[in-house]
Amino acid sequence: MKEKHLEALLKEERVFSPSEEFSQQAVIQDPSIYDQGQDYLSFWEEQAKNLSWFSPWEKTLQWNPPFAQWFINGKLNASYNCLDRHLNDWHRNKAALIFEGEMGDSQVLTYQDLHREVCKFANVLKSLGVKKGDPVTIYLPMIPEAIIAMLACARIGAPHSVVFGGFSYNFLRDRVQEVQSKVVITADGGFRRGKTIPLKVNTDLALSDVDCVNNVIVVEHTKEKVHMEEGWDLWYHEEMAKAPRICPPEPMDSEDTLFILYTSGTTGEPKGVVHSTGGYLTGVSTTHRWIFDLKEEDVYWCAEDIGWITGHSYVVYGPLANGATVLIYEGSPEYPHRGRYWEIIEKYQVSIFYTSPTAIRTFMKWGPYYPQKIDLSSLRLLGSVGEPINPEAWVWFHKYIGSGKCPIVDTWWQTETGMIMLTPLPGITNLKPGSCTVPFPGVKLEIVDKNGDPVPYGEGGYLVIKEPWPAMFRNIYGNPEFLQKTYFEHWPGVYFTGDGAKWDKDGYFWVLGRVDDVINVSGRRLGTMEVESALVDHPLVAEAACVGIKHELKGQALVAFVVMKEGVQGTPGLGDNLKNHVVKKIGALARPDDIHFTTELPKTRSGKILRHILRDIAEGKTIGDTTIVADSSVVNSLQSNYRR
Ligand code: WTA
Numbered sequence: 001m002k003e004k005h006l007e008a009l010l011k012e013e014r015v016f017s018p019s020e021e022f023s024q025q026a027v028i029q030d031p032s033i034y035d036q037g038q039d040y041l042s043f044w045e046e047q048a049k050n051l052s053w054f055s056p057w058e059k060t061l062q063w064n065p066p067f068a069q070w071f072i073n074g075k076l077n078a079s080y081n082c083l084d085r086h087l088n089d090w091h092r093n094k095a096a097l098i099f100e101g102e103m104g105d106s107q108v109l110t111y112q113d114l115h116r117e118v119c120k121f122a123n124v125l126k127s128l129g130v131k132k133g134d135p136v137t138i139y140l141p142m143i144p145e146a147i148i149a150m151l152a153c154a155r156i157g158a159p160h161s162v163v164f165g166g167f168s169y170n171f172l173r174d175r176v177q178e179v180q181s182k183v184v185i186t187a188d189g190g191f192r193r194g195k196t197i198p199l200k201v202n203t204d205l206a207l208s209d210v211d212c213v214n215n216v217i218v219v220e221h222t223k224e225k226v227h228m229e230e231g232w233d234l235w236y237h238e239e240m241a242k243a244p245r246i247c248p249p250e251p252m253d254s255e256d257t258l259f260i261l262y263t264s265g266t267t268g269e270p271k272g273v274v275h276s277t278g279g280y281l282t283g284v285s286t287t288h289r290w291i292f293d294l295k296e297e298d299v300y301w302c303a304e305d306i307g308w309i310t311g312h313s314y315v316v317y318g319p320l321a322n323g324a325t326v327l328i329y330e331g332s333p334e335y336p337h338r339g340r341y342w343e344i345i346e347k348y349q350v351s352i353f354y355t356s357p358t359a360i361r362t363f364m365k366w367g368p369y370y371p372q373k374i375d376l377s378s379l380r381l382l383g384s385v386g387e388p389i390n391p392e393a394w395v396w397f398h399k400y401i402g403s404g405k406c407p408i409v410d411t412w413w414q415t416e417t418g419m420i421m422l423t424p425l426p427g428i429t430n431l432k433p434g435s436c437t438v439p440f441p442g443v444k445l446e447i448v449d450k451n452g453d454p455v456p457y458g459e460g461g462y463l464v465i466k467e468p469w470p471a472m473f474r475n476i477y478g479n480p481e482f483l484q485k486t487y488f489e490h491w492p493g494v495y496f497t498g499d500g501a502k503w504d505k506d507g508y509f510w511v512l513g514r515v516d517d518v519i520n521v522s523g524r525r526l527g528t529m530e531v532e533s534a535l536v537d538h539p540l541v542a543e544a545a546c547v548g549i550k551h552e553l554k555g556q557a558l559v560a561f562v563v564m565k566e567g568v569q570g571t572p573g574l575g576d577n578l579k580n581h582v583v584k585k586i587g588a589l590a591r592p593d594d595i596h597f598t599t600e601l602p603k604t605r606s607g608k609i610l611r612h613i614l615r616d617i618a619e620g621k622t623i624g625d626t627t628i629v630a631d632s633s634v635v636n637s638l639q640s641n642y643r644r
Pocket of ligand 1: 385386387389410411413414415416498499513606
């Protein structure tokens with residue numbers, strides 16, 4: 001029997017074409033690039049030639065599903081590609097990193113500076129006995145030393161495992177133990193919202209019952225007093241002062257592990273995603289250059305932490321391999337005031353700004369007052385990643401941040417894909433708010449039914465990837481069975497993303513949300529994105545999350561959690577108003593049975609809405625593990641205010 005696909009309800013007719021001015025200067029101007037991508041092996045081979053290889057590969061791809069190998073026997077080094085090769089000409093004096101601290105302090109490192117610091121730190125790691133293949137754990141705030149540490153690991157072939165600085169000590173302990181790091185790199189603390197985060201204290205707690213670690217390197221940042229254990233804890237600046245300045249890059253095999261990155265997704269179970277060197281760098285550098293339309297003079301800001309894949313691929317490896325000027329900011333968007341991001345954009349004349357829908361919806365909740373006060377005319381391109389962007393949030397971003405002139409690249413990808421997979425190419429793609437448009441050249445995504453057959457245009461189904469791509473993850477650390485079971489079990493040789501999506505009549509992709517979150521109302525399957533977008537379409541709503549809870553007659557009832565824009569007064573008829581708005585927008589089938597107003601939604605630390613927790617709240621279940629939630633007080637207050 002044919003699987004009942006996901007419903008495709010939302011009709012979004014607005015189209016935004018790139019201006020002639022933008023198209024004529026764009027890196028990619030010729031749509032025939034998509035034809036070139038059809039032969040994906042020769043396409044990726046061409047792109048890999050843009051990297052510097054110590055010795056060339058002998059075979060492009062070996063594909064034994066679920067295991068891929070790319071550019072077999074090729075030798076290269078990621079830090080060489082991000083640094084050394086830019087030192088032969090004027091680029092050595094180009095700003096590689098611009099750091100802005102929460103307190104307004106700043107620092108600029110040219111490519112030459114960054115190269116020197118990376119070489120020295122690589123020598124520090126070597127002096128502590130770290131060798132090729134030894135995983136190193138990095139637990140740092142968004143400061144230049146975090147990127148120096150990552151590239152130093154890459155230089156000597158030690159895979160890094162970055163643990164987001166906002167994670168608690170038990171997360172850190174588990175990660176360190178799993179990869180058996182000999183060295184952990186941390187700081188005395190980090191700054192966030194005018195307060196400090198006690199990273200060293202957390203590290204001490206984490207390592208108190210771990211026996212693999214020999215040394216902890218501590219960056220002096222907040223200058224708070226911390227306990228330093230003689231012979232075990234070492235100050236970064238003291239070790240750097242002693243370190244030689246020359247460190248040749250280790251020739252790495254294309255397939256050697258560049259890093260391990262733990263991700264817990266929205267469901268909880270953490271998995272160590274393993275990425276390679278040659279294929280990964282090929283994927284992230286090509287996508288970064290084409291999608292962000294990178295020019296020499298750009299100041300590029302991706303406002304994501306290096307603790308996430310976005311930070312790895314599009315703060316560090318993609319941009320630096322391309323010789324870009326990368327801005328990093330340590331603090332939060334609302335400290336000391338809500339115009340902080342816009343002030344930074346103006347201060348450094350940022351031209352490309354990449355952020356998440358969750359941040360955009362927060363800006364929307366605060367209102368346009370803050371960006372409107374500041375001159376944002378340096379911006380020429382915007383990007384979004386991490387969740388489906390609701391069309392109204394897209395339009396808000398376009399209007400108030402992009403002054404109606406900047407294309408927005410809505411980029412769909414995953415920790416596992418390593419690189420952006422669905423995206424516009426901003427000089428040639430017509431944009432539709434809410435759609436991440438089409439596959440990047442050389443990648444093969446489809447939307448299929450239960451049998452693995454493509455669904456017709458206009459319908460929804462499962463988002464899958466049919467052919468290997470160079471930046472795909474190579475394994476789940478210590479657990480290859482998990483890889484097969486989680487991603488490749490449904491259809492042989494086909495990667496299942498876990499997301500539902502629909503195709504519109506033009507073949508554009510619209511991601512509808514995780515299939516685990518699908519709501520089943522009277523046998524009709526609704527993705528969360530469409531109902532949420534219909535709610536966010538209401539002028540008073542900033543954010544919404546929808547869940548299905550058990551219902552005797554309908555299978556599931558649809559409950560919506562809604563966050564209003566600031567300053568909006570609740571009125572008695574508002575809930576009914578919103579329900580009617582959904583009906584008007586996408587049909588009676590999607591009418592919420594219940595609307596619950598709240599000021600915050602439970603989210604992961606990377607900003608994704610945790611719908612399964614909302615489902616448990618709405619069903620009156622006890623909520624088990626809330627360690628995955630960024631702010632557990634949000635869960636407590638939702639629980640105590642929820643009326644059933
Ligand atoms: C979601 C983040 C819609 C999706 C790079 C995916 C998106 C998961 C988009 C991966 C987008 C990411 N539109 N949904 N543009 N980007 N997602 O591993 O559900 O943190 O499967 O990687 O985020 O999240 P991850």
